Amino acid sequence: MSDIAHSTLQALRQQNVPLLFHYDDLLCNACQKSPPLFGETTYADIYHEAACDPQWLAISLITNAEREGDGATRLWSLAASTPDAGLAAQIRQHAIDESHHARAYVQMLDIAFPGAVDRKLHAQLLTLSPGYSRQQAPVAVPGSAFAHPITLDDLIQMNIAEIRTRVHHLMQRPILLQFCPVDSRPRLARILDRLLLDETRHVAYTARLIEGFCTQGEAAQAKALMLERMDDFDAITRHELELRVFE
Numbered sequence: 001m002s003d004i005a006h007s008t009l010q011a012l013r014q015q016n017v018p019l020l021f022h023y024d025d026l027l028c029n030a031c032q033k034s035p036p037l038f039g040e041t042t043y044a045d046i047y048h049e050a051a052c053d054p055q056w057l058a059i060s061l062i063t064n065a066e067r068e069g070d071g072a073t074r075l076w077s078l079a080a081s082t083p084d085a086g087l088a089a090q091i092r093q094h095a096i097d098e099s100h101h102a103r104a105y106v107q108m109l110d111i112a113f114p115g116a117v118d119r120k121l122h123a124q125l126l127t128l129s130p131g132y133s134r135q136q137a138p139v140a141v142p143g144s145a146f147a148h149p150i151t152l153d154d155l156i157q158m159n160i161a162e163i164r165t166r167v168h169h170l171m172q173r174p175i176l177l178q179f180c181p182v183d184s185r186p187r188l189a190r191i192l193d194r195l196l197l198d199e200t201r202h203v204a205y206t207a208r209l210i211e212g213f214c215t216q217g218e219a220a221q222a223k224a225l226m227l228e229r230m231d232d233f234d235a236i237t238r239h240e241l242e243l244r245v246f247e
């Protein structure tokens with residue numbers, strides 16, 4: 001089993017996700033046949049080298065906030081367009097989480113790099129989060145490519161994206177804590193803990209839903225899609241690595 005499949009499945013077991021007969025196998029198969037760059041040591045080394053520059057790290061927190069906000073908006077459209085109420089509720093919660101994460105990254109910027117951005121920019125950064133809450137009903141963004149009922153393919157892409165986000169999170173954590181003023185480290189660590197828990201939960205619920213599709217006769221399709229999308233993500237990761245973007 002590859003390291004990335006192993007560490008992901010281990011994290012799922014710690015979240016009390018039982019062995020998933022199909023999902024566990026298709027993740028291991030895809031990681032073995034097409035080992036993702038984001039699971040390799042060289043990738044972590046390049047990240048580490050870039051993140052040791054505090055300015056780069058501060059900007060990457062802003063990029064993270066932007067990506068989390070975008071992700072939330074896409075999920076909101078998917079939730080609004082998915083007729084199955086149970087499924088829609090899970091996607092909606094995911095959108096709310098990512099919306100909180102956009103704020104959390106701005107908060108982490110404030111804590112780790114106090115005074116790094118002026119008030120005007122700070123106010124703009126807060127608008128990166130769409131601000132979704134449990135009190136709001138999801139509405140699809142008109143014309144959005146995500147205004148459609150969620151598919152197995154969407155879930156597989158979300159699952160891989162969340163695995164990659166988890167890897168980035170684990171790489172970012174120690175360096176961010178190192179730059180953070182000592183007094184503020186416990187506060188920062190609490191936010192980081194919450195983020196890691198959420199991202200692991202996102203891997204977990206999408207894994208369970210993929211398993212559901214597999215048990216309903218779509219196992220072969222899921223296996224092929226997992227492999228295809230793992231390759232696609234690898235191409236995206238390679239491109240983003242050239243731009244030194246990690247999300």
Ligand SMILES: [Fe+2]
Nearest residue numbers: 068098101199
């Ligand atoms: Fe997130």
Ligand SMILES: [Fe+2]
Nearest residue numbers: 162198199202
């Ligand atoms: Fe997530």
